[in-house]
Amino acid sequence: DAGVTQSPTHLIKTRGQQVTLRCSPKSGHDTVSWYQQALGQGPQFIFQYYEEEERQRGNFPDRFSGHQFPNYSSELNVNALLLGDSALYLCASSDSLFNYGYTFGSGTRLTVV
């Protein structure tokens, strides 16, 4: 049973560019959350998608946007990249019945230069 799959694993982008990160949830999960983890810090909640809608959003600017597809997979898009966007981006999936069972992927490490 595959867990949460994220792609790519590593990415280097130039300041001002745009990036798309992808996430496939664990089988049986229909909810996807995205987190940003700066080096040496705990993850920060970006947003959560359920039924193809953004259900909740953290304190992140509009440059961060997302999408959820009918198969529950999700994308995180970041526009106008800043050096401060360099971080590990984690995707977590859960089922809608009881969300305590968050399963995380291994993350995408984004470096903005």
Next chain:
Amino acid sequence: AQKITQTQPGMFVQEKEAVTLDCTYDTSDPSYGLFWYKQPSSGEMIFLIYQGSYDQQNATEGRYSLNFQKARKSANLVISASQLGDSAMYFCAMREGLGDYKLSFGAGTTVTVRA
């Protein structure tokens, strides 16, 4: 205000000994859940243990146990019989209320197990 506080940036523990990782939390919601995750150098967050605010007993999962002191707003993780593979970053996290879906994480504690 910080919702999750982990005051120990790093800890060393001898193999086969127990270690306690501190976590205090701040919420006014009577319904909340507390989580502990392990993050090895690979980056994946691995779920360890969960404690609900209404749970009467402390949670246990194998070598992991959670010392839940509700009045003190404390949820310390105890790892018994430490193994070399336990060396990792450990995060305490909280989910508040029924309509809040996000996890709020602490800054983490790095555990290094010595042979």
